[in-house]
Amino acid sequence: MKRNVFQKQDDSEVPVTAQAKAEPETDASDSNESPAEQAHFIPAGDVVNLVNINQIYTDHTPPNVVFKDFNLDIKDIKTQGQFITIMGKSGCGKSTLLRYISGLQEPTSGDIYIYGKKRTDKDRIPMVFQQYTSFEWKTVLQNVALPLILKGVPKNEANEKAMDMIEIVGLAGHEKKWAKYPILSGGQLQRVAIARNLVVNPQILLMDEPFGALDTVTRKQIQVFLRSIFENAKIDPTVIFVTHSESEAVFLSTDIYILDSGPATIRHQMKIDLPQKRDDSVRYSAVFTDYVNKLGSLLEDLKKEGR
Numbered sequence: 001m002k003r004n005v006f007q008k009q010d011d012s013e014v015p016v017t018a019q020a021k022a023e024p025e026t027d028a029s030d031s032n033e034s035p036a037e038q039a040h041f042i043p044a045g046d047v048v049n050l051v052n053i054n055q056i057y058t059d060h061t062p063p064n065v066v067f068k069d070f071n072l073d074i075k076d077i078k079t080q081g082q083f084i085t086i087m088g089k090s091g092c093g094k095s096t097l098l099r100y101i102s103g104l105q106e107p108t109s110g111d112i113y114i115y116g117k118k119r120t121d122k123d124r125i126p127m128v129f130q131q132y133t134s135f136e137w138k139t140v141l142q143n144v145a146l147p148l149i150l151k152g153v154p155k156n157e158a159n160e161k162a163m164d165m166i167e168i169v170g171l172a173g174h175e176k177k178w179a180k181y182p183i184l185s186g187g188q189l190q191r192v193a194i195a196r197n198l199v200v201n202p203q204i205l206l207m208d209e210p211f212g213a214l215d216t217v218t219r220k221q222i223q224v225f226l227r228s229i230f231e232n233a234k235i236d237p238t239v240i241f242v243t244h245s246e247s248e249a250v251f252l253s254t255d256i257y258i259l260d261s262g263p264a265t266i267r268h269q270m271k272i273d274l275p276q277k278r279d280d281s282v283r284y285s286a287v288f289t290d291y292v293n294k295l296g297s298l299l300e301d302l303k304k305e306g307r
């Protein structure tokens with residue numbers, strides 16, 4: 001059954017990015033945009049545009065230039081959504097990219113557009129982190145309902161929506177437990193985090209190595225679960241995911257971007273042409289193994305180049 005876990009920004013009851021609705025572009029010639037911005041056309045239909053991003057840390061000698069005139073356009077793929085995974089060596093800037101999109105970090109210079117509109121401080125795109133980020137002194141239900149409560153949704157309604165989401169992530173029966181290890185396992189705690197981020201029906205979900213701390217078996221199970229959430233979403237969501245695991249990337253993704261460092265560039269883009277519906281059996285197919293091997297060798301080559 002198609003699930004209403006992602007939602008179009010313009011018909012969301014509790015919009016995450018209140019400013020995110022696309023509007024017709026104004027004529028660049030009479031705008032206040034810089035020449036650089038004017039040169040980079042922002043189609044209103046794009047999901048995310050990063051424009052002329054620079055990130056320079058001057059507390060290093062020489063300064064650490066993580067991004068230099070970096071651009072990234074994530075198009076809106078109608079009808080099926082997209083699962084984009086970003087890979088690359090440690091320190092190349094993957095988490096920083098996600099933080100820009102989320103609104104947790106501003107670049108030294110450059111602009112971020114979400115659905116064709118420049119992001120503002122008020123916009124927050126939900127993000128799931130590697131660390132367990134639940135409030136340990138709150139129950140599972142309180143944790144999942146919290147984003148709604150903070151948005152002013154009445155408590156009864158918030159709890160009802162939170163319970164729906166708890167059921168979707170397979171935690172029904174655990175709602176009254178403290179969201180705390182070892183009362184809940186690592187996998188269950190990440191499900192709580194996913195539920196808390198999905199309860200606001202975002203159209204974009206960011207995930208930064210969310211399964212990095214899980215054991216192999218739990219990790220594979222939660223990958224299948226996440227993929228099914230993505231496949232069964234009612235709308236065309238965009239998930240932007242970071243991982244160091246090649247098989248995780250291939251299993252989940254529609255597209256993989258490989259970042260190169262010093263400063264960051266998108267060195268490779270790989271389309272993953274596996275069936276839309278994926279379960280564990282996909283992992284045993286020859287085409288899956290080919291993708292994993294190809295990805296591994298591209299990443300290995302970058303390492304050999306010392307990048």
Ligand SMILES: Nc1ncnc2c1ncn2[C@@H]1O[C@H](COP(=O)(O)OP(=O)(O)OP(=O)(O)O)[C@@H](O)[C@H]1O
Nearest residue numbers: 057059064066088089090091092093094095096097
């Ligand atoms: N406050 C800071 N001061 C100096 N350098 C910083 C600071 N914050 C981040 N950096 C640098 O920014 C770069 C990108 O960091 P980021 O966390 O985005 O990397 P990453 O690709 O996510 O790495 P990993 O795979 O290890 O998570 C790194 O080289 C890091 O040293």
Ligand SMILES: [Mg+2]
Nearest residue numbers: 094095096208
């Ligand atoms: Mg990181």
